[in-house]
Amino acid sequence: MQKPILKALDLSIGYKKGAKTEIKIAGPLRFEVLPGQLICLLGPNGAGKSTLIRTLAGLQHMLKGDVEIAGESILHLRPAEMARKLSMVLTEKIRSGNLNVYSLVALGRYPYTGWLGTLSTEDKKMISWAIEATQTAPFLHRKLDQLSDGEIQKVMLARALAQDTPLIILDEPTAHLDLPNRIELMRLLHQLARQTNKAILLSSHELDLALQAGDQVWLLDAEGNMKQGVPEDLVLNGSFEATFDKAGFHFDKATGTFSLHQSKGRPIYLTGEGAVAFWTRRALQREGYTVIKDNPPDDALELSVKENSHKWIIKHKDHNSEHQTIAAMLAALSIFPKTHAIGSNIKL
Numbered sequence: 001m002q003k004p005i006l007k008a009l010d011l012s013i014g015y016k017k018g019a020k021t022e023i024k025i026a027g028p029l030r031f032e033v034l035p036g037q038l039i040c041l042l043g044p045n046g047a048g049k050s051t052l053i054r055t056l057a058g059l060q061h062m063l064k065g066d067v068e069i070a071g072e073s074i075l076h077l078r079p080a081e082m083a084r085k086l087s088m089v090l091t092e093k094i095r096s097g098n099l100n101v102y103s104l105v106a107l108g109r110y111p112y113t114g115w116l117g118t119l120s121t122e123d124k125k126m127i128s129w130a131i132e133a134t135q136t137a138p139f140l141h142r143k144l145d146q147l148s149d150g151e152i153q154k155v156m157l158a159r160a161l162a163q164d165t166p167l168i169i170l171d172e173p174t175a176h177l178d179l180p181n182r183i184e185l186m187r188l189l190h191q192l193a194r195q196t197n198k199a200i201l202l203s204s205h206e207l208d209l210a211l212q213a214g215d216q217v218w219l220l221d222a223e224g225n226m227k228q229g230v231p232e233d234l235v236l237n238g239s240f241e242a243t244f245d246k247a248g249f250h251f252d253k254a255t256g257t258f259s260l261h262q263s264k265g266r267p268i269y270l271t272g273e274g275a276v277a278f279w280t281r282r283a284l285q286r287e288g289y290t291v292i293k294d295n296p297p298d299d300a301l302e303l304s305v306k307e308n309s310h311k312w313i314i315k316h317k318d319h320n321s322e323h324q325t326i327a328a329m330l331a332a333l334s335i336f337p338k339t340h341a342i343g344s345n346i347k348l
Protein backbone atom coordinates (compact mmCIF):
# COMPACT_ATOMS: atom_id res chain seq x y z
CA MET A 1 0.00 0.00 0.00
CA GLN A 2 1.22 3.51 -0.84
CA LYS A 3 2.17 5.78 2.05
CA PRO A 4 0.50 9.19 2.17
CA ILE A 5 2.65 12.05 0.99
CA LEU A 6 0.56 14.55 2.95
CA LYS A 7 -1.36 13.93 6.13
CA ALA A 8 -3.32 16.18 8.48
CA LEU A 9 -3.85 15.02 12.04
CA ASP A 10 -6.68 16.86 13.77
CA LEU A 11 -5.48 20.06 12.16
CA SER A 12 -7.13 23.34 13.14
CA ILE A 13 -6.37 26.35 10.98
CA GLY A 14 -6.93 30.04 11.58
CA TYR A 15 -5.39 33.20 12.91
CA LYS A 16 -4.06 34.49 16.22
CA LYS A 17 -5.26 37.84 17.44
CA GLY A 18 -2.97 39.08 20.15
CA ALA A 19 -1.36 36.60 22.54
CA LYS A 20 -4.49 34.78 23.66
CA THR A 21 -7.31 35.02 21.12
CA GLU A 22 -7.59 32.56 18.27
CA ILE A 23 -9.87 32.90 15.25
CA LYS A 24 -10.50 29.36 14.13
CA ILE A 25 -11.37 29.08 10.42
CA ALA A 26 -11.65 25.30 10.12
CA GLY A 27 -10.90 22.07 11.95
CA PRO A 28 -10.23 19.62 13.29
CA LEU A 29 -9.36 18.34 9.81
CA ARG A 30 -8.14 14.83 9.04
CA PHE A 31 -7.00 13.87 5.58
CA GLU A 32 -4.42 11.98 3.60
CA VAL A 33 -3.11 12.55 0.09
CA LEU A 34 -1.57 9.62 -1.76
CA PRO A 35 1.07 9.82 -4.51
CA GLY A 36 -0.48 10.15 -7.97
CA GLN A 37 -3.65 11.86 -6.76
CA LEU A 38 -5.02 15.17 -7.99
CA ILE A 39 -7.03 16.80 -5.22
CA CYS A 40 -9.23 19.84 -5.82
CA LEU A 41 -10.03 21.98 -2.80
CA LEU A 42 -13.28 23.87 -3.34
CA GLY A 43 -15.36 26.15 -1.20
CA PRO A 44 -17.15 29.47 -1.20
CA ASN A 45 -15.29 32.77 -0.80
CA GLY A 46 -13.78 33.14 2.66
CA ALA A 47 -14.21 29.46 3.59
CA GLY A 48 -10.49 29.13 4.30
CA LYS A 49 -8.93 27.53 1.21
CA SER A 50 -5.90 29.84 1.11
CA THR A 51 -5.53 29.61 4.89
CA LEU A 52 -5.41 25.82 4.64
CA ILE A 53 -2.93 25.88 1.76
CA ARG A 54 -0.64 28.33 3.52
CA THR A 55 -0.79 26.22 6.69
CA LEU A 56 0.06 23.00 4.84
CA ALA A 57 3.06 24.71 3.29
CA GLY A 58 4.26 25.94 6.67
CA LEU A 59 3.75 29.59 5.65
CA GLN A 60 1.30 30.10 8.48
CA HIS A 61 1.12 28.64 12.00
CA MET A 62 -1.43 25.94 12.62
CA LEU A 63 -3.66 26.44 15.64
CA LYS A 64 -3.73 22.79 16.68
CA GLY A 65 -2.86 19.32 15.41
CA ASP A 66 -0.12 18.47 12.97
CA VAL A 67 0.72 18.21 9.26
CA GLU A 68 3.06 15.53 7.97
CA ILE A 69 4.78 15.56 4.61
CA ALA A 70 6.24 12.18 3.62
CA GLY A 71 5.84 11.02 7.22
CA GLU A 72 7.58 13.99 8.89
CA SER A 73 5.93 16.81 10.79
CA ILE A 74 6.37 20.12 8.99
CA LEU A 75 7.28 21.55 12.38
CA HIS A 76 10.50 19.53 12.23
CA LEU A 77 11.36 19.93 8.56
CA ARG A 78 14.16 22.38 7.76
CA PRO A 79 13.45 24.76 4.83
CA ALA A 80 15.91 22.94 2.54
CA GLU A 81 14.24 19.58 3.27
CA MET A 82 10.81 21.09 2.78
CA ALA A 83 11.88 22.48 -0.62
CA ARG A 84 12.70 18.97 -1.83
CA LYS A 85 9.32 17.63 -0.76
CA LEU A 86 6.92 20.45 -1.56
CA SER A 87 6.66 23.07 -4.31
CA MET A 88 4.11 25.86 -4.24
CA VAL A 89 2.38 27.98 -6.84
CA LEU A 90 0.72 31.00 -5.28
CA THR A 91 -1.46 33.60 -6.96
CA GLU A 92 0.43 36.59 -5.58
CA LYS A 93 2.06 38.74 -8.24
CA ILE A 94 5.82 38.37 -8.64
CA ARG A 95 7.68 41.66 -8.32
CA SER A 96 11.06 40.61 -9.71
CA GLY A 97 10.31 41.95 -13.18
CA ASN A 98 13.98 41.96 -14.11
CA LEU A 99 14.30 38.18 -14.06
CA ASN A 100 13.81 36.39 -17.35
CA VAL A 101 11.58 33.35 -17.66
CA TYR A 102 14.39 30.82 -17.97
CA SER A 103 16.10 32.15 -14.83
CA LEU A 104 12.87 31.97 -12.88
CA VAL A 105 12.17 28.38 -13.91
CA ALA A 106 15.81 27.53 -13.15
CA LEU A 107 15.26 28.87 -9.61
CA GLY A 108 13.13 25.77 -9.09
CA ARG A 109 16.40 23.78 -9.06
CA TYR A 110 17.79 25.81 -6.14
CA PRO A 111 17.16 23.04 -3.53
CA TYR A 112 19.57 20.85 -5.53
CA THR A 113 22.17 23.30 -6.83
CA GLY A 114 23.54 24.76 -3.60
CA TRP A 115 24.92 28.26 -3.11
CA LEU A 116 26.55 28.74 -6.49
CA GLY A 117 23.42 27.76 -8.40
CA THR A 118 25.47 25.88 -11.01
CA LEU A 119 23.13 23.79 -13.13
CA SER A 120 24.09 20.18 -13.78
CA THR A 121 22.99 18.24 -16.88
CA GLU A 122 20.24 16.70 -14.74
CA ASP A 123 19.09 20.18 -13.62
CA LYS A 124 18.98 21.41 -17.22
CA LYS A 125 17.04 18.33 -18.30
CA MET A 126 14.47 18.95 -15.59
CA ILE A 127 14.13 22.63 -16.55
CA SER A 128 13.61 21.71 -20.22
CA TRP A 129 10.97 19.16 -19.28
CA ALA A 130 9.14 21.71 -17.08
CA ILE A 131 9.20 24.27 -19.90
CA GLU A 132 7.94 21.78 -22.43
CA ALA A 133 5.17 20.47 -20.16
CA THR A 134 3.85 23.98 -19.50
CA GLN A 135 4.39 25.21 -23.08
CA THR A 136 6.34 28.24 -21.86
CA ALA A 137 9.12 27.99 -24.48
CA PRO A 138 7.75 30.84 -26.67
CA PHE A 139 8.49 33.43 -23.98
CA LEU A 140 11.56 31.88 -22.42
CA HIS A 141 13.84 34.91 -22.90
CA ARG A 142 11.31 37.55 -21.95
CA LYS A 143 11.37 39.38 -18.64
CA LEU A 144 8.53 38.70 -16.22
CA ASP A 145 7.14 42.21 -16.56
CA GLN A 146 6.69 41.52 -20.29
CA LEU A 147 4.25 38.67 -19.64
CA SER A 148 0.50 38.56 -19.17
CA ASP A 149 -0.92 37.31 -15.85
CA GLY A 150 -1.86 34.02 -17.50
CA GLU A 151 1.63 33.56 -18.92
CA ILE A 152 3.17 34.28 -15.50
CA GLN A 153 0.87 31.66 -14.01
CA LYS A 154 2.24 29.05 -16.43
CA VAL A 155 5.82 30.09 -15.72
CA MET A 156 5.23 29.69 -11.98
CA LEU A 157 3.95 26.19 -12.63
CA ALA A 158 7.06 25.47 -14.72
CA ARG A 159 9.23 26.60 -11.79
CA ALA A 160 7.32 24.27 -9.44
CA LEU A 161 7.73 21.36 -11.88
CA ALA A 162 11.44 22.04 -12.20
CA GLN A 163 11.64 21.74 -8.41
CA ASP A 164 10.61 18.09 -8.90
CA THR A 165 8.93 17.48 -5.55
CA PRO A 166 6.59 14.60 -4.73
CA LEU A 167 3.94 17.13 -3.61
CA ILE A 168 2.82 20.26 -5.49
CA ILE A 169 0.34 22.69 -3.98
CA LEU A 170 -1.29 25.39 -6.09
CA ASP A 171 -3.51 28.21 -4.87
CA GLU A 172 -6.07 29.04 -7.59
CA PRO A 173 -3.78 28.16 -10.50
CA THR A 174 -6.48 28.88 -13.08
CA ALA A 175 -7.27 32.36 -11.74
CA HIS A 176 -5.78 34.37 -14.62
CA LEU A 177 -6.30 31.91 -17.45
CA ASP A 178 -8.85 32.00 -20.24
CA LEU A 179 -11.15 29.02 -20.74
CA PRO A 180 -9.00 26.97 -23.16
CA ASN A 181 -5.95 27.49 -20.92
CA ARG A 182 -7.94 26.60 -17.79
CA ILE A 183 -9.01 23.33 -19.37
CA GLU A 184 -5.50 22.69 -20.66
CA LEU A 185 -3.95 23.34 -17.22
CA MET A 186 -6.35 20.99 -15.43
CA ARG A 187 -5.69 18.35 -18.07
CA LEU A 188 -1.93 18.82 -17.62
CA LEU A 189 -2.14 18.56 -13.82
CA HIS A 190 -4.28 15.44 -14.08
CA GLN A 191 -1.78 13.87 -16.51
CA LEU A 192 1.19 14.87 -14.35
CA ALA A 193 -0.31 13.24 -11.29
CA ARG A 194 -0.89 10.03 -13.27
CA GLN A 195 2.39 9.92 -15.17
CA THR A 196 4.84 11.15 -12.52
CA ASN A 197 3.07 9.82 -9.40
CA LYS A 198 3.25 13.30 -7.88
CA ALA A 199 0.49 14.32 -5.52
CA ILE A 200 -1.11 17.61 -6.56
CA LEU A 201 -3.40 19.67 -4.37
CA LEU A 202 -5.01 22.77 -5.81
CA SER A 203 -7.61 25.23 -4.64
CA SER A 204 -10.06 26.45 -7.21
CA HIS A 205 -13.36 28.09 -8.00
CA GLU A 206 -13.66 26.00 -11.17
CA LEU A 207 -16.37 23.69 -9.96
CA ASP A 208 -17.06 21.99 -13.27
CA LEU A 209 -13.38 21.46 -14.12
CA ALA A 210 -12.66 20.14 -10.62
CA LEU A 211 -15.55 17.72 -10.97
CA GLN A 212 -14.06 16.41 -14.19
CA ALA A 213 -10.36 16.31 -13.30
CA GLY A 214 -10.10 15.75 -9.53
CA ASP A 215 -9.49 12.24 -8.22
CA GLN A 216 -10.78 13.61 -4.94
CA VAL A 217 -12.61 16.78 -4.10
CA TRP A 218 -12.40 18.47 -0.73
CA LEU A 219 -15.37 20.70 0.00
CA LEU A 220 -14.66 23.31 2.66
CA ASP A 221 -17.86 25.02 3.75
CA ALA A 222 -18.44 28.39 5.35
CA GLU A 223 -18.66 26.76 8.81
CA GLY A 224 -15.18 25.26 8.53
CA ASN A 225 -16.26 21.67 7.92
CA MET A 226 -14.62 19.70 5.16
CA LYS A 227 -16.17 16.85 3.19
CA GLN A 228 -13.90 14.66 1.10
CA GLY A 229 -14.61 12.12 -1.57
CA VAL A 230 -14.67 11.13 -5.20
CA PRO A 231 -16.41 14.08 -6.94
CA GLU A 232 -19.31 12.04 -8.29
CA ASP A 233 -20.12 10.68 -4.79
CA LEU A 234 -20.19 14.22 -3.42
CA VAL A 235 -22.58 15.28 -6.18
CA LEU A 236 -24.90 12.33 -5.68
CA ASN A 237 -25.01 12.57 -1.87
CA GLY A 238 -25.86 16.30 -1.99
CA SER A 239 -22.62 17.55 -0.37
CA PHE A 240 -21.73 19.60 -3.41
CA GLU A 241 -25.05 21.40 -3.43
CA ALA A 242 -24.97 22.01 0.33
CA THR A 243 -21.48 23.57 0.29
CA PHE A 244 -22.43 26.14 -2.32
CA ASP A 245 -25.95 26.65 -1.09
CA LYS A 246 -26.91 30.19 -1.95
CA ALA A 247 -30.23 31.89 -2.58
CA GLY A 248 -31.12 31.68 -6.25
CA PHE A 249 -28.45 29.08 -7.06
CA HIS A 250 -29.46 25.70 -8.28
CA PHE A 251 -27.12 22.77 -8.84
CA ASP A 252 -28.42 20.34 -11.42
CA LYS A 253 -27.20 16.85 -10.52
CA ALA A 254 -28.17 15.58 -13.96
CA THR A 255 -25.78 17.90 -15.82
CA GLY A 256 -23.29 18.85 -13.08
CA THR A 257 -23.92 22.54 -13.67
CA PHE A 258 -24.95 25.44 -11.48
CA SER A 259 -27.76 27.57 -12.80
CA LEU A 260 -28.81 31.04 -11.83
CA HIS A 261 -32.50 30.44 -12.08
CA GLN A 262 -34.67 28.39 -9.83
CA SER A 263 -37.42 27.43 -12.21
CA LYS A 264 -40.80 27.64 -10.56
CA GLY A 265 -42.65 29.13 -13.50
CA ARG A 266 -45.11 27.55 -15.89
CA PRO A 267 -44.40 23.88 -16.55
CA ILE A 268 -43.26 23.01 -20.03
CA TYR A 269 -43.00 19.43 -21.17
CA LEU A 270 -39.81 19.04 -23.19
CA THR A 271 -39.12 16.01 -25.32
CA GLY A 272 -35.95 15.43 -27.29
CA GLU A 273 -32.35 14.44 -26.71
CA GLY A 274 -28.83 15.67 -27.28
CA ALA A 275 -27.24 19.10 -27.53
CA VAL A 276 -30.31 20.82 -28.99
CA ALA A 277 -32.47 19.64 -26.07
CA PHE A 278 -29.75 20.67 -23.57
CA TRP A 279 -29.54 24.26 -24.87
CA THR A 280 -33.30 24.48 -25.27
CA ARG A 281 -33.67 23.53 -21.62
CA ARG A 282 -31.16 26.23 -20.62
CA ALA A 283 -33.04 28.88 -22.57
CA LEU A 284 -36.39 27.83 -21.09
CA GLN A 285 -34.99 27.90 -17.55
CA ARG A 286 -33.56 31.36 -18.12
CA GLU A 287 -37.02 32.50 -19.17
CA GLY A 288 -38.45 31.09 -15.92
CA TYR A 289 -40.19 27.95 -17.18
CA THR A 290 -40.12 24.73 -15.18
CA VAL A 291 -38.88 22.12 -17.59
CA ILE A 292 -40.39 18.68 -17.02
CA LYS A 293 -39.53 15.40 -18.70
CA ASP A 294 -42.19 13.04 -17.31
CA ASN A 295 -45.87 13.06 -16.38
CA PRO A 296 -46.92 16.41 -17.85
CA PRO A 297 -50.00 18.02 -16.28
CA ASP A 298 -53.06 18.31 -18.59
CA ASP A 299 -52.58 21.99 -19.42
CA ALA A 300 -48.81 21.72 -19.92
CA LEU A 301 -47.19 23.39 -22.87
CA GLU A 302 -45.44 20.78 -24.96
CA LEU A 303 -42.21 21.39 -26.79
CA SER A 304 -40.46 18.80 -28.88
CA VAL A 305 -37.03 19.30 -30.35
CA LYS A 306 -35.47 17.46 -33.25
CA GLU A 307 -31.74 16.93 -32.79
CA ASN A 308 -30.73 16.85 -36.43
CA SER A 309 -33.17 19.18 -38.13
CA HIS A 310 -33.01 22.01 -35.54
CA LYS A 311 -36.79 22.21 -35.36
CA TRP A 312 -38.83 23.27 -32.33
CA ILE A 313 -42.52 22.24 -32.25
CA ILE A 314 -44.90 23.83 -29.72
CA LYS A 315 -48.18 22.11 -28.91
CA HIS A 316 -50.89 23.34 -26.57
CA LYS A 317 -54.55 22.38 -26.99
CA ASP A 318 -55.38 23.64 -30.54
CA HIS A 319 -52.10 25.48 -30.96
CA ASN A 320 -49.44 23.80 -33.08
CA SER A 321 -46.45 25.74 -34.40
CA GLU A 322 -43.00 25.00 -35.74
CA HIS A 323 -39.86 27.16 -35.34
CA GLN A 324 -36.34 27.14 -36.74
CA THR A 325 -34.45 28.87 -33.89
CA ILE A 326 -34.62 29.09 -30.11
CA ALA A 327 -35.27 32.85 -30.42
CA ALA A 328 -38.32 32.21 -32.63
CA MET A 329 -39.55 29.45 -30.32
CA LEU A 330 -39.25 31.71 -27.25
CA ALA A 331 -41.09 34.51 -29.05
CA ALA A 332 -43.89 32.09 -29.93
CA LEU A 333 -44.10 30.88 -26.32
CA SER A 334 -44.53 34.43 -25.08
CA ILE A 335 -48.19 34.44 -26.23
CA PHE A 336 -48.96 31.96 -23.44
CA PRO A 337 -49.22 33.50 -19.96
CA LYS A 338 -46.41 32.62 -17.56
CA THR A 339 -47.49 31.99 -13.96
CA HIS A 340 -44.48 33.98 -12.74
CA ALA A 341 -40.89 34.62 -13.70
CA ILE A 342 -38.15 33.69 -11.24
CA GLY A 343 -34.56 34.68 -10.82
CA SER A 344 -34.62 38.41 -10.21
CA ASN A 345 -33.20 38.41 -6.68
CA ILE A 346 -29.96 36.58 -7.25
CA LYS A 347 -26.76 37.83 -5.65
CA LEU A 348 -23.55 36.43 -7.08
Ligand SMILES: Nc1ncnc2c1ncn2[C@@H]1O[C@H](COP(=O)(O)OP(=O)(O)OP(=O)(O)O)[C@@H](O)[C@H]1O
Pocket (backbone or CB within 6 Å): 015, 023, 025, 043, 044, 045, 046, 047, 048, 049, 050, 051, 052
Ligand atom coordinates in the same frame (compact mmCIF):
# COMPACT_ATOMS: atom_id res chain seq x y z
N1 LIG B 1 -4.60 37.73 8.43
C1 LIG B 1 -5.85 37.40 8.74
N2 LIG B 1 -6.34 37.59 10.00
C2 LIG B 1 -7.58 37.23 10.34
N3 LIG B 1 -8.47 36.67 9.48
C3 LIG B 1 -8.06 36.46 8.21
C4 LIG B 1 -6.74 36.80 7.77
N4 LIG B 1 -6.63 36.49 6.46
C5 LIG B 1 -7.83 35.96 6.10
N5 LIG B 1 -8.67 35.95 7.14
C6 LIG B 1 -10.05 35.43 7.16
O1 LIG B 1 -9.99 34.02 7.07
C7 LIG B 1 -11.10 33.51 6.34
C8 LIG B 1 -10.63 32.57 5.26
O2 LIG B 1 -9.88 33.32 4.31
P1 LIG B 1 -9.21 32.60 3.06
O3 LIG B 1 -8.48 33.66 2.30
O4 LIG B 1 -8.43 31.44 3.54
O5 LIG B 1 -10.50 32.10 2.28
P2 LIG B 1 -10.61 31.48 0.81
O6 LIG B 1 -11.48 30.27 0.93
O7 LIG B 1 -9.25 31.29 0.24
O8 LIG B 1 -11.39 32.63 0.08
P3 LIG B 1 -11.43 33.07 -1.47
O9 LIG B 1 -12.19 32.01 -2.21
O10 LIG B 1 -12.21 34.33 -1.40
O11 LIG B 1 -10.02 33.25 -1.95
C9 LIG B 1 -11.86 34.74 5.82
O12 LIG B 1 -12.97 34.96 6.65
C10 LIG B 1 -10.85 35.86 5.94
O13 LIG B 1 -11.51 37.08 6.18
